[in-house]
Amino acid sequence: MIFRSLLILSFFYSFSFSQESVSEFQKQKDEVIKLKQELTIFYNQKEKEYQEQKKELETLLSNIEKTKSEISKIKEDNLKLLNSITKGIQSKTSSIFNNIKPKIGASILNQMILDGKIEDVLDIIMTLNEKKVTSIMKYMSVENSAELTLMLKNYSNKAK
Numbered sequence: 001m002i003f004r005s006l007l008i009l010s011f012f013y014s015f016s017f018s019q020e021s022v023s024e025f026q027k028q029k030d031e032v033i034k035l036k037q038e039l040t041i042f043y044n045q046k047e048k049e050y051q052e053q054k055k056e057l058e059t060l061l062s063n064i065e066k067t068k069s070e071i072s073k074i075k076e077d078n079l080k081l082l083n084s085i086t087k088g089i090q091s092k093t094s095s096i097f098n099n100i101k102p103k104i105g106a107s108i109l110n111q112m113i114l115d116g117k118i119e120d121v122l123d124i125i126m127t128l129n130e131k132k133v134t135s136i137m138k139y140m141s142v143e144n145s146a147e148l149t150l151m152l153k154n155y156s157n158k159a160k
Contacts, residue, residue, distance in 0.1 A: 094127035102132070106139030113144045122151050 097105050109121050125133055125148060137145045 090123070090127050093124055097124060097128055097136070098132050102135035103139045105132075105136045109136065110140055110144055113147070118147065118151070122148065122155070125152070126155070 109124070112118075112121050125136075128136070137148065140148070
């Protein structure tokens, strides 16, 4: 009988403990579900922010590429214009030197070389016809003629 009463007591005790355990388990389960919902909301919010930032960056990248191509086109147009102006100036300079007397042309070029503009003199010489260059160099100083001759030689070697 004692054994029976102990058994009954133990059964009730375990039943009450299991009821507490089940309710505790249910409580934990509810907390986990609530946490999961909060995490899902948080994740969805962060995903939305990410997508918005990604879209914003793609728009910026698109604008950068568009601006880059516009700049490239403007640069190309400016180079064409610069080449056109340079050719115009060279043709005018060439025309002027082809039409002036060789002695006057030589004195102008000698002065330019004295002013340190030998590269400009070389550019001018390159645009003139050979006969005019020869006649101008006759009147230039020997040092300047020699230096120009070396520069012309180096230029033709580079061109090869």
